[in-house]
Amino acid sequence: MLNENRLELTPKAPVGTFRSPGRLAPAPTLPARPTVPGLELRTWRPFAVASSAAIVLAVAFIAWQVFRLGGEKVAIGVDDIGEAVAALAAALSCGYAATRNRGRTGMAWAFLAASAASWCAGEIVWSVYEVGMNVAVPFPSAADAGFLLAVPLAVVGVFAFTSAPGRLTTRGEALLSGAIVALSLLFVAWSFGLGRVYATSASTPAAQMIGLAYPLGDIITATVLVLALRRAHRTEIGRLALLLGGLASNSLADSGFALLTANGTYGAIGSVLDSGWVVGFFAIALAPLWPSARAPEARKEGPIELWQLALPWAAVLAAALTLVHQAIADQTMDRFSMVLVGGIGILLVGGQVLSHNDSLSLLVTSQRVESQLARRNALLDEIISHAPLGIARVGTDMTILDVNPRMAALLRIDPGKMVGTTVADYLNQDEFARVSEVFHPLWVGSVDTVESDSHALRADRTEVWLHWSATGVRNPAGRIEYFIAMYEDTDAEHSANEAAAAHLASLERLNRLKSEFVSLVSHEFRTALVGISGFSEMIRDSDVSVDEAKGYAADINKDAERLNRLINDMLDLDRIEAGRLTLRVQPVDLNALLKDAVERARASSSRHFIVCNFDAQQPIASCDPDRLAQVVANLLSNAIKYSPDGGEITVTSTVREGFADVGVRDRGIGIDPAFAQRLFSRYERYEQTSNKIIGTGLGLAITRQIIEMHGGKVWVDSEPGEGSDFHFTVPLELPRG
Amino acid sequence: MTSRVLIVDDDAANVEVLKRYLENTVDEIRGLTDSRQVERVFLDFKPDIMVLDLHMPQPDGLEVLRRLRSARLSLGFLPVIVVTADTGHVARNSSLILGADEFLTKPVDRDELVLRVRNLLHTRKLYLDAKEGRAVD
Secondary structure (H helix, E strand, O other): OOOOOEEOOOOOOOOOOEEOOOOOOOOOOOOOOOOOOOOOOOOOHHHHHHHHHHHHHHHHHHHHHHHOOOHHHHHHHHHHHHHHHHHHHHHHHHHHHHHHOOHHHHHHHHHHHHHHHHHHHHHHHHHHHHHHOOOOOOOOOHHHHHHHHHHHHHHHHHHHHOOOOOOHHHHHHHHHHHHHHHHHHHHHHHHHHHHHHHHHOOOOHHHHHHHHHHHHHHHHHHHHHHHHHHOOOHHHHHHHHHHHHHHHHHHHHHHHHHHHHHHOOOOHHHHHHOHHHHHHHHHHHHHHHOOOOOOHHHOOOOOOOHHHHHHHHHHHHHHHHHHHHHHHOOOOOOHHHHHHHHHHHHHHHHHHHHHHHHHHHHHHHHHHHHHHHHHHHHHHHHHHHHOOOEEEEEEOOOEEEEEOHHHHHHOOOOHHHHOOOEHHHHOOHHHHHHHHHHHHHHHHOOOOEEEEEEEEEOOOOOEEEEEEEEEEEEOOOOOEEEEEEEEEEOHHHHHHHHHHHHHHHHHHHHHHHHHHHHHHHHHHHHHHHHHHHHHHHHHHHOOOOHHHHHHHHHHHHHHHHHHHHHHHHHHHHHHHHOOOOOOOOEEEEHHHHHHHHHHHHHHHOOOEEEEEEOOOOOOEEEEOHHHHHHHHHHHHHHHHHOOOOOEEEEEEEEEEOOEEEEEEEOOOOOOOHHHHOHHHOOOOOOOEOOEOOOOOOOHHHHHHHHHHHOOOOEEEEEEOOOEEEEEEEEEEOOOOO | OOOEEEEEOOOHHHHHHHHHHHOOOOOEEEEEOOHHHHHHHHHHHOOOEEEEOOOOOOOOHHHHHHHHHHHHHHOOOOOEEEEEOOOOHHHHHHHHHOOOOEEEEOOOOHHHHHHHHHHHHHHHHHHHHHHHOOOOO
16 A cells, blocks of 8 residues: 555665655545534533533423423423423524634534524424414414424535535535435335325425425435534544434424324324424534544544445435335335436446546546655655765664665675664763763653764774764654664764864974973073173183183183084074075095094093994995084983983994994983984973983984985984983995996 | 082083182182082081072982972071072072072172172071070171
8 A cells, every 4th residue: 555655775685664654655635524613622511511401401391291291281381482492502502603613614503503593483483373372383384484494504504514525526426425315215205104195185285395395304404414424523423413413303303293293193292202302402502512522633534434435325225125115015116206216226326437437536646646655765765875874773772773875884884784783782881871861852752853973883893983863753652663863974073173183282282392492592591691701701800810811711612602502503403494404415434423523522521431333344424424423413412411420322333225324322311212202303302300401402303304314214212211222324325336 | 707608500610600709708619510419518518508500400409409408497597599590480489489598590690699698698697696695796
């Protein structure tokens, strides 16, 4: 059928289906059903009170008529006035309902009220004759006008409740059914005495017509009853039953009255039969008070039940049985009966044709709907399977019911293998607990959608950041059946954020290092200035010998040199980093260069013992001798600086694979390997809290730049407390020709 | 009373300059470039005033102040002048918190140094006199 809507997330290899709870594909709509809204009362109280009163009054009325209390005249008075009162109650009740409802419904109640009022008027005229003037009511009289008018008004009222059917065939079908029922009932009634009543009646033709109008009205009413019941909605059966029961009761009383009047036997028995009107109008009066069981939207279309469909056939069956009865009883059919039977037959054939047309058009419609649905399903399948989002159906126990290919691709797993696993398989324990927490508002129903970010575990144990949102899909009872979750890969976004954060941190660190550098440089300058200004001041202000002055001048010079070195270092680094330094590369005897540097270092410290361990091969390097001397001097100065207790410093040179490798090893404080990488960056100095070494931190940065410009490498092997072993390589001069 | 000053600075040239600045103000001057020996020299030399650099290889000036704290307390009023190239307020306040009496920055003003040393020595003399119950001149 059509109301099952399959949306397969993985159309190529179906592993599960999305079953729509019916909303996506409503069943083909049936014609609008009649609704009988009353006063839309929510409680039973008004109805209970009114119906109790009505029952008491009706029982009292019947008792009065049966026992003829207070004599015949009083009983007749009570009979007439009671009927008028009941009809008035119905008129008022329906009239009130008419003012409370608008449009068609209000009109329907108004017609019913008018019907009851018309009948009430007729009864008042009747009462005036019978009770007021104490004469036999003439037949026909003005009262009959009121009574007869009530029938079409009631019929129109009941019909007004039924909303207009949407399709012609159905309207035609309703008319046909009505005609079949009417003809069948007329046939039955005719066969069982109406014909005889008509034939034997001795009244004037006008009286005959009016007398016949009662049973015909009843037949119409019965037809309406059948049709209305056929289209009634279950929730309104109560109200409709009251209304129709009331009309039926009235019809019964009408028929009885007509029959008895025609037979001339209307008397004491007829008086009791009159309670049919009282009961009928009370029932009609009660109908608007029937409480509304549900909210108005509960009045939805639904299929016609079999018994409702079969109602017209019941009338036909009754006609058929009557026919059989006549055959058995060997009765002959009069001409009118034959016309009726023929008419029923023709109508039945017409009904069949209509019904065939109806089912044909239904078939066409359903085929159209089916193909539309199939197209939409295909579109949805396409969308789901090509969506850039991972989509999953997740059971209430967090089991994965179904996934689209993108979802499986996100988690690097086969879609088929994902089904049956649980969400917990793709999250670590804490994250799963957190996700369950996030789902909580969905359970409670306080929100429709929840969303969050999760670091998910893929099938290959790698991790991915997913942004997800989940919605609960509820069954008609409102209970969550499963969740639909959508996932988006936000890994790139997350790593970009992390990179940005790391970049920011490194910028902040660089900034801090820069300000530290500035204060260090200023410290170095000030320290040097002490000597320069102090000694020059003394030469100026004190009586000093030439030798003393020379000594001071030497000190001043030393500090000036220091300042010069510092400035040169800073400028060097700037120049190198800006790519403005050019190397004057030439063949250099590396061992001679090293020896020279060692001699100078020895002169600067008496506490350190510098050992040379050179390769005998006399490596001729291809380098800028000034820059390389700067590098070696810097490494030696560091070795001295970072081994404050003195000790051995070993300088080595080896030749390996086209490169000369120079090492400077000390037995000093050493360096944490974690810091070794940063050591060669600008401004970095290795510091321990208890051990401050004075320096600008430019030396190794310059060293690295110079060595890398030569195409070599610089590195350090060190352990805290074990000393450091610095190495650099420079390319060897290629042997000529 | 003889006055003794101990100068601690890892830069030999700076020690030399400070020595020259103070040679006419105090009776005895001892310069020290290796701060690791400061406690020993302190007990041995028994200075009346100390001139101390901050940024030195271990221990630095602040650490020296920390280590000498109890010794200075036991000796009564023993002034310390910090002379440093670090002009930051962290260095200044840390020094004062750790008991330095003066904080001068390099390059140091000769007259200021001399006057501060003289004043502090005078205060120390008054303290010692009061402690020994001698009448003040």
